[in-house]
Amino acid sequence: MSDEAPLLDTLRSICGDAAVLTGGDMAAYATDWRDMFHGKPLCVVRPAETAEVAQCVAACAETGTAIVPQGGNTGLAGGATPDDSGTQVIVALDRMTAIRRIDPVGMTIEVEAGAILQTVKDAAGDENRLLPISLAAEGSARIGGLIATNAGGVDVLRYGMTRGLVLGLEVVLPDGQILSRLRHLRKDNAGYDLKQLFIGTEGTLGIVTAAVLRLVPQPRHRATALIAVPDIASAIALYARAQDEVGEALSAFELISGAGLDLVAEHMGQTAPVTADWVLLIEAGSSLPSLREAAEKLLETAFEEGWATDGVLAESEAQADALWQLRESLTEAEGKAGGAIKHDISVPITGIAAFLQEAGNMLRAVAPEAKFNVFGHLGDGNLHYNVMNVTREDAAKVNAAVHDVVAAHHGSISAEHGLGQYRVAEWARLASQPEHDLTRRIKDALDPDGLINPGKVVPKRG
Amino acid sequence: MSDEAPLLDTLRSICGDAAVLTGGDMAAYATDWRDMFHGKPLCVVRPAETAEVAQCVAACAETGTAIVPQGGNTGLAGGATPDDSGTQVIVALDRMTAIRRIDPVGMTIEVEAGAILQTVKDAAGDENRLLPISLAAEGSARIGGLIATNAGGVDVLRYGMTRGLVLGLEVVLPDGQILSRLRHLRKDNAGYDLKQLFIGTEGTLGIVTAAVLRLVPQPRHRATALIAVPDIASAIALYARAQDEVGEALSAFELISGAGLDLVAEHMGQTAPVTADWVLLIEAGSSLPSLREAAEKLLETAFEEGWATDGVLAESEAQADALWQLRESLTEAEGKAGGAIKHDISVPITGIAAFLQEAGNMLRAVAPEAKFNVFGHLGDGNLHYNVMNVTREDAAKVNAAVHDVVAAHHGSISAEHGLGQYRVAEWARLASQPEHDLTRRIKDALDPDGLINPGKVVPKRG
Structure with missing residues (x-):
């Protein structure tokens, strides 16, 4: 028995023995799908309902154990992969997949965090409604993760990011309290819109367990x-x-x-x-x-x-x-050709041509052999500016070069993929002091012990 | 000279003598336009630029003086009216009206907080673009106030609330720091989306000084x-x-x-x-x-x-x-007929008929003489459920009756007008403990001394 056994037993007593994975059973959860980030968790726990999530979080809080929430594990920035300390608990939402309710007239759908995007879209489609989130991973990505990362995709130009589709949210807070605002309302200005705190913050302030999403008419x-x-x-x-x-x-x-x-x-x-x-x-x-x-x-x-x-x-x-x-x-195709150092940047649309020119010039100096696979959502000013034929060792240099040009254009170094663990250092390098201060204040206000998804999005204390 | 003279002199030295109003000159700022809320401010200060706002806020913070930010003063919940203590400083944004930049291709517009909605809409219209915020007060309402209250109106059904139109924000924080994220980007997932903290929080976490807004195509x-x-x-x-x-x-x-x-x-x-x-x-x-x-x-x-x-x-x-x-x-017309006790409620659209039935029954018991002026944004589930022919003394009873029916339908007691000072007590009565806790934690994290718009939105400490 390891030193951690007492917590494992507690988690087993909450969710059942079969819902707590250890050893080789954790493999699919411990590494991201691109095989870039490799974690070593203490265990993976797979709660079946919100109350179990809350109890698991409370148990971890009591023992000072860090948690990494995980949905479909399709993220591109390592936001759902634990560190390699062997001490972090992955809370996987993949058993909470219910579609609780669909209202085709009010055009809302209520789902659990583990529901797969494609399944939810199909349910909406059956009622002649559309959930306008479209991305390559939609057969695996889960609603909780899409909300936690404020997912983008090819529908953003018309329908906006995931944030604008979230009407109601249920969240387990870092102390195990459940914040439940699962309202099927298109308008609600009563008090602080607390759900915004959990959209796009990549599980660093709480764990999304269920949501009410806005649907739109299905174009004919x-x-x-x-x-x-x-x-x-x-x-x-x-x-x-x-x-x-x-x-x-x-x-x-x-x-x-x-x-x-x-x-x-x-x-x-x-x-x-x-x-x-x-x-x-x-x-x-x-x-x-x-x-x-x-x-x-x-x-x-x-x-x-x-x-x-x-x-x-x-x-x-x-x-x-x-x-x-x-x-x-x-x-x-890019993967088969040897992969690339990816960038997920946005600049004002009218600055795209200049950006491409300047970034190209910059990289010819830094990495003369570089080839490019550039594509993306031009209408949103968002390009996946992927640099091929450079070594992993040059990644930091290439990243910095591209991001400096982005910064000069008042752009974003992560238009839709989030920071996760992959881009935290670059964000920290480029963000202003008030941005640093405010981010830290919010994190400390909700998660004073730093136990929910540490090391993601928010730079570690200096 | 009053005890407060040193602060008045400081404010005059920051903004100029003419920009600091006292006595009768404050009348238009001290009362809301419906003449429901009557404040007695220490002074009104009218900065000409963001740096002056920041200096005024810092000066107030140093002397422990409370601030009430004010835009067009067209709110319906008393959110911009000071208390009657004679100690609060109104920071009016009405001199900061510049339209800084419009990009008809990227479909963005950058404006100062004091710009009047109609003026901004006209500027967008000149470029064949639309700023889709439409409400009765658009000839007086100012952009900062619209953002601070996450304004609704008749365009929400199609275009959403103001929140979804805010791409970038410049804010003066309660300690006088300037948070500037005036990006003309349609997508930005780099780090916490800090601007969300200042949208719909009615100036209780900081003062919006400028914004980048999203425009849409002008329908033909x-x-x-x-x-x-x-x-x-x-x-x-x-x-x-x-x-x-x-x-x-x-x-x-x-x-x-x-x-x-x-x-x-x-x-x-x-x-x-x-x-x-x-x-x-x-x-x-x-x-x-x-x-x-x-x-x-x-x-x-x-x-x-x-x-x-x-x-x-x-x-x-x-x-x-x-x-x-x-x-x-x-x-x-309602005003000319003697006015009404107003409610700004939303319920799920499919529950509207039942809501009207139940609220009507409830009110027949509480206020048998009541007449009704009900109208609103049915497509959003948002009704202005206005009760006429009842005395002001019955207001609390009438409010509670209507709001209890709203709560039973999992609705909102403020769909678009906000809480201001008018609806704080009712929100406090109906909100859950985690909602209370989290709201307080956010307020304390950003405004630990409680000096920015105290008494609005966030219930006073118990």
């Missing part, structure tokens, strides 16, 4: 196009015109580099119908039937103005899906 | 209808169908009682083209031309299904504006 019509543009300036001009012509119907405006399409062709066997140094994947959706007409008119304008050199407007759902498949294969 | 087509419905259930059925048929284009779904229209006819001389116990004012807007066709089809369906008994679809902008005029005159 869809228009999807892949368009080759001569340069970034043309892409931006087309974006501005699209806002005028299709307005609220515009739902995705994605940028893909020709180099990225080459990777997808080489490693995934998928060939794009158009190619160029830069292509755009644009989608619009609407309940109104004149969408396609507006999309055709927009494409005509793009050719007339010289903003597009080639392009295809999907003629069928299957063709639209095939265009999206190119976009969604970029990360896997 | 508009459809506006006034529809008589036989009952609330029909209104809800029509709402659900509207989400299917016009989807994202639906921008307002307002409920007005026949009694309210009678008040508007009697006191404002405006006659509605249709009338019934309940009427709906519905509006949709889109960049796509087939909107009107969809709206006509929806109305046809409403008549076929028996959800509508009468109705008019506006044939011109002027007619649409006239329909909105009816809605916007309700509050003034």
